Structures are given as structure tokens and as C-alpha cells.
Amino acid sequence: MSTVGLSRRTHDCGALRPSDAGSTVILQGWVDSVRDNGGVIFLLIRDRYGLTQVTVDDRCAPAVWENARKVRLEYVVEVEGTAMARAPGAVNPDMATGGVEVLATRVTILSRTRPLPFAVGSGGAKAALPSEEVRLTYRYLDLRRPEMQRRLFIRHRAYQVTRRYLDAHGFTEVETPILNKSTPEGARDYLVPSRVHPGHWYALPQSPQIFKQILMIAGFDRYFQICKCFRDEDLRADRQPEFTQIDIEISFATWPLVKELMDGLIQSLFQEIQGITLPPIPVLSYAEAIARYGVDNPDIRFGLEHIGLDWAGTEFRVVRGALDAGGIAKGMVIPGGATRASRKVIDAWTEFVKRYRLGGLLWGKRTDTGWSGPLSKVEPALLDQLGANPGDLALVAAGPAPHVHTALGRLRSHVAEQLGLIDPDSFGLVWINAFPAFERDEETGRWVAVHHPFTKPLDEHIPLMGTDRMGEVLSDAYDLVCNGYEIGGGSIRIHDQALQARVFEALGLSEEEARHKFGFLLDALSYGAPPHGGLAFGFDRLVMILSGTDNIRDVIAFPKTTTAQDLMAGSPSTVDPAQLEELWVRNTV
RNA sequence: GGGGUGGUAGUUCAGCUGGUUAGAACGCCGGCCUGUCACGCCGGAGGCCGCGGGUUCGAGUCCCGUCCACCCCGCCA
Numbered sequence: 001m002s003t004v005g006l007s008r009r010t011h012d013c014g015a016l017r018p019s020d021a022g023s024t025v026i027l028q029g030w031v032d033s034v035r036d037n038g039g040v041i042f043l044l045i046r047d048r049y050g051l052t053q054v055t056v057d058d059r060c061a062p063a064v065w066e067n068a069r070k071v072r073l074e075y076v077v078e079v080e081g082t083a084m085a086r087a088p089g090a091v092n093p094d095m096a097t098g099g100v101e102v103l104a105t106r107v108t109i110l111s112r113t114r115p116l117p118f119a120v121g122s123g124g125a126k127a128a129l130p131s132e133e134v135r136l137t138y139r140y141l142d143l144r145r146p147e148m149q150r151r152l153f154i155r156h157r158a159y160q161v162t163r164r165y166l167d168a169h170g171f172t173e174v175e176t177p178i179l180n181k182s183t184p185e186g187a188r189d190y191l192v193p194s195r196v197h198p199g200h201w202y203a204l205p206q207s208p209q210i211f212k213q214i215l216m217i218a219g220f221d222r223y224f225q226i227c228k229c230f231r232d233e234d235l236r237a238d239r240q241p242e243f244t245q246i247d248i249e250i251s252f253a254t255w256p257l258v259k260e261l262m263d264g265l266i267q268s269l270f271q272e273i274q275g276i277t278l279p280p281i282p283v284l285s286y287a288e289a290i291a292r293y294g295v296d297n298p299d300i301r302f303g304l305e306h307i308g309l310d311w312a313g314t315e316f317r318v319v320r321g322a323l324d325a326g327g328i329a330k331g332m333v334i335p336g337g338a339t340r341a342s343r344k345v346i347d348a349w350t351e352f353v354k355r356y357r358l359g360g361l362l363w364g365k366r367t368d369t370g371w372s373g374p375l376s377k378v379e380p381a382l383l384d385q386l387g388a389n390p391g392d393l394a395l396v397a398a399g400p401a402p403h404v405h406t407a408l409g410r411l412r413s414h415v416a417e418q419l420g421l422i423d424p425d426s427f428g429l430v431w432i433n434a435f436p437a438f439e440r441d442e443e444t445g446r447w448v449a450v451h452h453p454f455t456k457p458l459d460e461h462i463p464l465m466g467t468d469r470m471g472e473v474l475s476d477a478y479d480l481v482c483n484g485y486e487i488g489g490g491s492i493r494i495h496d497q498a499l500q501a502r503v504f505e506a507l508g509l510s511e512e513e514a515r516h517k518f519g520f521l522l523d524a525l526s527y528g529a530p531p532h533g534g535l536a537f538g539f540d541r542l543v544m545i546l547s548g549t550d551n552i553r554d555v556i557a558f559p560k561t562t563t564a565q566d567l568m569a570g571s572p573s574t575v576d577p578a579q580l581e582e583l584w585v586r587n588t589v
Numbered sequence: 590g591g592g593g594u595g596g597u598a599g600u601u602c603a604g605c606u607g608g609u610u611a612g613a614a615c616g617c618c619g620g621c622c623u624g625u626c627a628c629g630c631c632g633g634a635g636g637c638c639g640c641g642g643g644u645u646c647g648a649g650u651c652c653c654g655u656c657c658a659c660c661c662c663g664c665c666a
Binding site: 206234 | 590592595596599600601602615616617621622623624625626627628629657658659660661662663664665666
């Protein structure tokens, strides 16, 4: 790849090698370090490709010296000089260009800098990274750091691999509107007032869901888009208010076809970016994932699987009480945990599970002869089901099923991380499918769609809709999970308007309401809709995993804080009252 | 909406149970130094101790409130 072309520079800062000795070169870049030894000055020049040492000594003209003395960290300079092989004792084996240096014949300062708010270049290695607040305020400086550049280059590669793969498999990239109709389901919408329609509002898309289904009805057969989505909900380390999805929809799709095509995309991404060939991606049903891992986004890079026990006949009070109240109790065994987990550590785990609305944690250490700890009061025959060996630690959680699953599931990852059971260089991918189609809204008690109301229930479960077994209906939906992160999800959609109407009915949506919210989709479905399905990948999370970070802000050029502010740009901000007036909006703050 | 951690020099941090003039490192400014690569040495400047109240003879330190950053619960079809 040539980066020089018609530019003045002859090489980038990562290019020179001892074999270039004797060449006249021009470099342009930022001053990464200045080592002024009096009679000789060494400048490290940095660009996105690397670092090159420039030498100024008594062979250099007075004008070179004059400018070299003025140079400061992060000045932008152009240096002309002669590439020289370094003397054997002066070679730096830690640098790609460590065998060469450029003896300057000209140093031109292209741009100066004010004193920096924090160390940017390799000199920053000696200082800790500044706070996120400072990094975000001066994002242009943070992004100058090679580590941040590396992540955005990986992101760039991921865009290209995605487009190339999907194009090669017959997908058409289509853009859908950013100014949309609000639908009151799902996350909170970001709203945009209409100037020409007083009192009317657009919503920014939470996803292009309905549009991509309409593209299927329109006959595009295979669609994709790398698109921004917006959800006005509280943030997390892996959640931003605006984020990027690889949005995909396939006509005449079945779950096996979706899996085959998407496994190929994921394989390509890991192959071309990480250079690794993934093993085939396994599939777990939702029910199995919950039983074995407690969560629907399990990290399968380590064991510590949950163990369901048959508690028949137990008189152990905590478990008995939970079971009698309609709850469950299940366990987890930590091999060697009897010595690896101190009482203090177990107490901390007990506190940990309380976050997830669990009352506490029962534990027991398997000894050569029996059990110690609270679990020693349980009937020993029942504990045999745990399959623990002497030296193992068993943890048992009892309570309402959702709390037990979630708490023990989160604890499983917490323990694995704490005990170093996770190989940080490995990737654990797994598909989860056969999700429940409906769940009860905790506040209203109404049935709501777990995925979205266009998700097709499994054929054999369709008759259960609207009956008292509504909660047993499973859907043809699937998520892709990597290292415990949900990185994608989708479903086979309903393409039949009669079935769609039945789902709305089962959800307690009147025909009128359904028409008001989704009328245009219902109309479209009535004009010859092919069977179709698809999914969307969380592109930021994917890049996060591919670049080895656990924070989504690290892979977004200009992210927002946990209070959804852009500290650099200063958004959100107040606006001129005249703007509001034009938009028929009145400020009530 | 709730819980937790943090906020002291440009940056990263120290500052014990309240006590005289708030320190260090890096950076910045000036000087010295001909082979450095975290260069070294000497000197200097730089502080509304996040903000607002309160307790006290006295607050960086204790109390209340508030703002900001981060992590988590709720939330995120």
C-alpha cells in the first residue's frame, strides 16, 4: 500500500529499514519524543504507521540545529535527511525501524502545540492513562495514541470484511430512514420535532426492523446495512445511546440457512482480523442455556456449569422454604475451591449475588469424609448429585427461579474471572435459540413479546397462543453470544397476515391499535410477503471483542459518557428559543 | 430511579486519627550535556484540594447537599 503518492513525504514513519541506507528521505509526522543530549539531538517522529528516529549532530547545518532546538512534543514536523544504518551498538531491537535513523538536512516545523493536557506518544508509557473524562474531552489527542488507532483500524477492517462477505453472498446494501415513525414498544425513542407538522415528531430508529421486512416483501431477497441505531436508555460499559448494527434480512430463510450464512460471516471476521479459524459454533436452546449457565448469554470459555438437583425429601430449611414457595435451588461446583476461596472471598460472593435479588448463598467444602460449611446440614445423599471431589467448593442458591438463575449465572462469570479460569485469548461463541415468545410485563401484567411482535412462534406452539399456556410458546428466534456478550440476535418473521393478527390479538393489541402502530407493515404483509428472517449484529460489541477491550467507548471514535454527553462537542446543549418556537416546542425546564 | 468507587498542580497520585508554609513523579519554562531510545544533571514556575452549605478556635481531612467521571441493579421489544 502506498501512502506517499503525490504527498511530499517519501516514506511513512514505519517504513525505513537498514537497506534504505543512503536514500534521501522526507518524513512528516508528530514529535513523539525529544532527547536533547547537547551535542546531539534525537527526535522520534510518529505517524499512524510507526516511529522513526531523526538525528541532529555536528554534521548538520546551523539552520537544522536552530529548528531542532525549538521542537516540542507533539509538534508536527517535516524532516528531510539521509537514511543511515545505525552503528551496531546503537540499534534498538524493540523498534521496527530500530536499525535506521535519519540524519537531518532540514527540519521544518509545520504546526506547534499548546502544552498538552496529557501524554500522548510513547512517552505516555511512563504515565498512567488520564481519566476517561479528560480523554473524552480531548478525544483528538486520545485518538492519536497508537492503541486507540489500532482499535479503529480493526473496526475499519471489520466493515470491509463484512461488506465483502455479504456482497459475495448476494446481499444488497440498502439505506433506511433515520427520521422514523415512533412506535411505543421497546426502548425509549429519541424524538425529533417536525417543523412543518406542528405537534408531530419523528423518532430515530431503534433498529430498521420494519423497513428491512418491507424490503423482503419488495423482493430484494437478501439485504444488509451497517447502520446507526438509537435507544434512549441508561448506559453501561457495553451500551451507548447510539450504536452500530450489521442489519441483515433474508428471504425464504430458515434458521439453518441463517446460521449457515452468519457462521460464514463470523468465521470471515475472525479469520481475517484475528487470523484464527473458529471451530463450528454450537447451538444451545434457551432452556438448556438457563439450566446450565443461568443466563441466555453464557460465557462458554470455562466450565463451572450449574447443576440441577433433585431435592425430594430434603428437610434443609432454606431449600425446603424456597421449593415450597414455588422456587428452585441449584448448585455449582468450583474444583479445588476449598482452598482457593477463603471465607472472605465467599462472603464477597454472597454480597455479589444479593445484587441480583438473591437472599444469600449456601456453600460447602467437600472434605475427605463429608462436608463442612452450611451445606453440611443438607442430607449427604442429596449432595452426592453435585459430583464434588474432596477439595472442591460447592455453592447452592435457592429462591425464585429467575433470581436463582441470574444470580448464579452472573456469579459463575465473576468467579471464573476472579480465579483466572478464562483464557483471555480464546473466543467462546454459541448460538442460543428457541426463546420464549412471550413474557408477562412485571408492571402491567400484560403479555409482551420477548423479541418483537413480528417474531414467528414455532409452528407446533402456535395453538397455545391466547390460552393459559401462552408462556410456554417458544419462538423461532436466535441470539449469537461471544465471551458472554450478546453480539447478535434475530428471528424468523411472521410473513402471514392472519398469523400476525393472531399474535397482536394474543398480546391484547386491538386491531385498531395494531393498525395505528404498524399499519403499513400489515398492509405490506397482505401483498405477497415471502417467508423471511434475519438478525442484527451489535457491531461495536463485535469490534470490542475482536480488539480485546471490554469497553464499547474504546471502539467508537466519538462516544458519549454514561450520562449520554459528548464532552468534546458539548452535546446535548441548550438551543436558541427561536429554534424551539419554529419547531412548536416549549421548554418546561 | 437505586447502589458502589473516585474528584487535590497540565497529568497520574500521596496527604495518618482535623493543626502551622498542601507534597512526589511525569509534563511545562530556563540552563548544562556528542549516541540517546522512559536519556541524564541543575534550577524555576505552576493549587477556588469539583461546587455550595454546615460543625469547629481551626476543614483537603468530619457532616449535609449538589455536580462530574466510571462500574453495577432497574431499564435496554
